[in-house]
Amino acid sequence: MIEITSPVRVRFAPSPTGYLHIGGVRTALFNWLFARHYGGQFILRIEDTDEKRFIPGAADDIITSLRWVGLDWDEGPDVGGPYGPYVQSQRFDSGIYTTYSDQLLEAGQAYLSFTTEEELAAMRAEAEARGVKAFRFRGPERDWPLAQQRELAATGKPYTIRLKTPLEGQTSFTDLVRGAERITVQNDQLQDIVLIKTSGMPVYHFAHLVDDHLMRITHVLRADEWVPSTPYHVLLYQAFGWEPPVFAHLPVILRQDGKGKLSKRKDDVATNRFWERGYLPEALFNYLALQGWSYDDKTELMSRAELIERFSIDRVQASPARWNPEKLRDMNGIYIRRLPVAEVAERILPFLAGAGLVGDPPSAAERAYVAALTPMIHERLEELGQAPELLEFFFREPRPGPEGYDPATLVPRKLDAPQTAAMLRAVHDALAALEPWEPAALEATLRDLCERLALKPGQLFGAVRVAVSGRTVAPPLFDMLVALGRERVLARLTAAIAALEAG
RNA sequence: GGCCCCAUCGUCUAGCGGCCUAGGACGCCACCCUCUCAAGGUGGAGAUCGCGGGUUCGAAUCCCGCUGGGGUCACCA
Numbered sequence: 001m002i003e004i005t006s007p008v009r010v011r012f013a014p015s016p017t018g019y020l021h022i023g024g025v026r027t028a029l030f031n032w033l034f035a036r037h038y039g040g041q042f043i044l045r046i047e048d049t050d051e052k053r054f055i056p057g058a059a060d061d062i063i064t065s066l067r068w069v070g071l072d073w074d075e076g077p078d079v080g081g082p083y084g085p086y087v088q089s090q091r092f093d094s095g096i097y098t099t100y101s102d103q104l105l106e107a108g109q110a111y112l113s114f115t116t117e118e119e120l121a122a123m124r125a126e127a128e129a130r131g132v133k134a135f136r137f138r139g140p141e142r143d144w145p146l147a148q149q150r151e152l153a154a155t156g157k158p159y160t161i162r163l164k165t166p167l168e169g170q171t172s173f174t175d176l177v178r179g180a181e182r183i184t185v186q187n188d189q190l191q192d193i194v195l196i197k198t199s200g201m202p203v204y205h206f207a208h209l210v211d212d213h214l215m216r217i218t219h220v221l222r223a224d225e226w227v228p229s230t231p232y233h234v235l236l237y238q239a240f241g242w243e244p245p246v247f248a249h250l251p252v253i254l255r256q257d258g259k260g261k262l263s264k265r266k267d268d269v270a271t272n273r274f275w276e277r278g279y280l281p282e283a284l285f286n287y288l289a290l291q292g293w294s295y296d297d298k299t300e301l302m303s304r305a306e307l308i309e310r311f312s313i314d315r316v317q318a319s320p321a322r323w324n325p326e327k328l329r330d331m332n333g334i335y336i337r338r339l340p341v342a343e344v345a346e347r348i349l350p351f352l353a354g355a356g357l358v359g360d361p362p363s364a365a366e367r368a369y370v371a372a373l374t375p376m377i378h379e380r381l382e383e384l385g386q387a388p389e390l391l392e393f394f395f396r397e398p399r400p401g402p403e404g405y406d407p408a409t410l411v412p413r414k415l416d417a418p419q420t421a422a423m424l425r426a427v428h429d430a431l432a433a434l435e436p437w438e439p440a441a442l443e444a445t446l447r448d449l450c451e452r453l454a455l456k457p458g459q460l461f462g463a464v465r466v467a468v469s470g471r472t473v474a475p476p477l478f479d480m481l482v483a484l485g486r487e488r489v490l491a492r493l494t495a496a497i498a499a500l501e502a503g
Numbered sequence: 504g505g506c507c508c509c510a511u512c513g514u515c516u517a518g519c520g521g522c523c524u525a526g527g528a529c530g531c532c533a534c535c536c537u538c539u540c541a542a543g544g545u546g547g548a549g550a551u552c553g554c555g556g557g558u559u560c561g562a563a564u565c566c567c568g569c570u571g572g573g574g575u576c577a578c579c580a
Contacts, residue, residue: 015580050579117578134505134576160578178508179519189506189576197578204580228507228575251509252574258514261574290515290528297517298527317516319509320573327515327529337542379542446538461538473540 004313008040009218012066012073013208015047016058020065022269022323023223023253023262026288030250031221032071033289033311043215044076046087047208049201059087065271069281069288070304075215083215088207097202100210100240101161101195105146109239110195112149113139113162136191138165161196163205163236171231176219176248176313185231193232205229209236212245220245221313224252224320225261248313251292254322262323269323278351278384279328283335287328291321301334333382345374348387355388357395369394373483376475390475394483398470398492400499405470407499412459420463421500423453427464428493437486439478446478467496 012028014020035042044066046059063078075081085091104110115123120137127135141149142164153159165187172184195206202210212220227249237244252261262269274284282304289307290300293316302310336344349370353360358370370391377390400407411420430449434441450460461477468489474480481489 013580017580047580053579113578120578128504136505162578175508183507185506191576194578199578201578203578208580223574224508225574226580231507249508254573256514258572292515294516296527300516300528317509321516322514324514324529330529333542377541380540382541443538457538459538465539471539475540477538 004038004219007218008035008038009043009216010035010040010221011043011045011212011215011217013045013047013211014062015050015053015204016055016062017050017053018055018058018264019270019272020062021262021264021267022271022274022288024062025065025069025271025284026253026291027221027223027250028066028071029069029285029288030293030311030316032073033307034219034221034313035074036308037311040218041074042071043081043083043217044073044086045211045215046077047204048087048089049092049204049207051199051201061272068271068275069285088202088211091207091211092201096214097196097207097210098200101202101206104163104195104239105149105161107239108146108164110161110163111139111142111144111146111192112153112159113141113192113194114152114157114159115139116158134189136188138167138192142192158198160194160198162192163195163232163239165190165192165232165235171234173230173234173244173247175227176246177250177316177318179314183227183230187231190231190235205232205236209233213237213240213242217245219248221248221250224249248316251317251320253291254320256323256325258322261320267323276385278347278381278386279332280335280339280347280384283332284328286335287331291323292317301331329382336381336384337379341375341378342371344378344381344384345371348374348384351385351387352391352395355392357388357392369483376479376483380475393469393471393474398468400467400470400496405466407496407503409472410463410466410496410500412462415459417500417503421497423455423460424463424467424493424497424500426453427460428490428497431481431486431493432490434486437482439482442478442481463496464493468492 010031012031014024014028032042034040044063046062048054048059059077073079075083075086077086080086085094091097101110105112115137123137124135139162142162149159167188169187170184171187171190172182174180174182193205194203196202230247230249234244254260255262255267264270275281285304286300286302286307289302289311293311295302295310295315339347345367349358349362349367352358352370353362358366362370373391373394377387380390381387398405400410407417410424411417415423426449427446430445431442434445446460446464447457450457453460462472465474465477465480466472468480468484484492
């Protein structure tokens with residue numbers, strides 16, 4: 001069985017090349033749960049060694065997103081820590097990567113490579129043309145004495161530093177997710193990867209490893225897509241003579257159709273899109289914990305504390321999970337329903353403000369009104385962002401006619417327009433003087449009216465619903481009438497009657 | 504294509520040799536509740552455990568092969 005020796009130190013190391021997508025959050029979450037479960041440390045590190053794809057502001061966005069889902073870190077760019085800095089470009093400035101690449105050079109584990117990208121591309125193309133199955137690049141300089149490499153470099157010829165991978169033998173490592181089984185690769189399948197670019201910047205394979213070592217990372221929990229490059233990392237640890245961390249490769253999250261992994265471009269999975277649409281961080285947190293991990297055969301709803309207590313790496317699935325927005329949505333609905341109504345009312349406010357239904361910030365009167373409306377839609381919400389749509393008619397007049405609702409929807413089954421108009425007139429008259437204006441009284445009055453007119457409640461209630469809300473689907477009628485107030489109700493009934501008589 | 508990983512209802516999963524005529528959840532379909540829609544309740548359809556060989560008294564569970572899916576092959580992470 002898998003034994004985890006504490007204290008553990010894990011990290012999440014995103015690259016600021018864009019917004020954080022949901023798969024990244026899942027990886028961060030698993031690392032966080034792992035650290036919290038074992039009472040270890042969770043570290044955030046920004047890997048910004050890709051000058052070409054760097055996007056200003058992305059790092060802040062990532063941090064905001066992680067905080068939003070409820071993660072916190074013991075060390076990181078914004079909180080500091082004993083092994084800082086926690087931003088790779090800053091670490092680069094201090095020269096640490098050069099120090100370590102020199103060490104490798106001296107040890108003959110790496111070499112200066114003068115082959116340019118273009119030359120390499122040409123070699124690959126040529127090899128392919130010749131029908132070579134797998135082109136493995138090994139630079140000629142790997143056999144040169146270091147002095148000779150340095151001599152050429154001194155002439156100003158640009159170079160990269162490449163790892164000198166062994167030509168024979170095999171490299172293997174264990175993976176916790178696969179039950180600590182070994183994954184083995186033949187060394188002749190590898191090639192001499194770039195460690196330091198021509199610009200002098202380290203590449204991920206090199207930088208992350210030096211940092212992980214210096215930051216005393218004990219376990220590397222990262223997405224499955226890193227498996228193929230792990231042998232290089234193992235080789236690198238060996239070259240340095242360092243103890244490698246324990247690896248655990250988490251299953252990738254596949255797209256809904258199962259065709260490939262989630263893509264920022266094709267899928268709506270930016271983390272900030274979830275708060276924009278009204279997902280509760282606790283719901284997303286819970287759902288994401290279940291993407292590739294499970295507790296038992298029936299428990300799905302778990303609090304943060306329960307998740308921390310129950311999380312274990314050996315219950316992480318090895319096969320890919322598929323993104324299931326429907327399930328997330330359902331779970332979000334459950335979490336919304338569990339919230340106190342007053343809380344929902346507060347959380348809905350920004351969405352209503354965004355739709356222009358209330359002021360931004362909302363006035364005290366608006367807040368009170370929203371608080372009164374919320375019970376009507378509380379259990380109907382699966383996303384907080386649905387609130388404006390559901391509540392719109394409380395703030396704006398529904399108009400029968402071309403720019404509003406179709407007056408035909410006012411007419412119930414088995415009745416025609418004139419009959420409906422007459423019925424609504426009767427309703428109008430009955431409500432005009434009704435006291436008190438309360439749900440029970442309203443219901444009693446309208447039910448009584450149904451009986452007198454020999455109509456089914458469904459017929460009458462349905463017409464009133466449309467007249468008052470402009471739609472056939474709405475919250476319970478009597479609560480709605482009360483919240484709308486007598487004046488607006490009577491006015492809307494009058495407008496509906498007019499529309500029926502005109503049409 | 505090379506290499507690596509994976510394989511239970513449409514989807515997420517439980518299952519780690521007998522408890523499985525395979526359990527739960529989402530979705531779907533009925534019915535109940537009911538003024539519409541939800542929520543809630545009850546029930547249902549849905550997986551010969553990818554296929555074929557073994558091992559074993561006994562396999563979804565172990566082994567091998569095949570097939571399928573995914574990942575990866577950058578001076579990106």
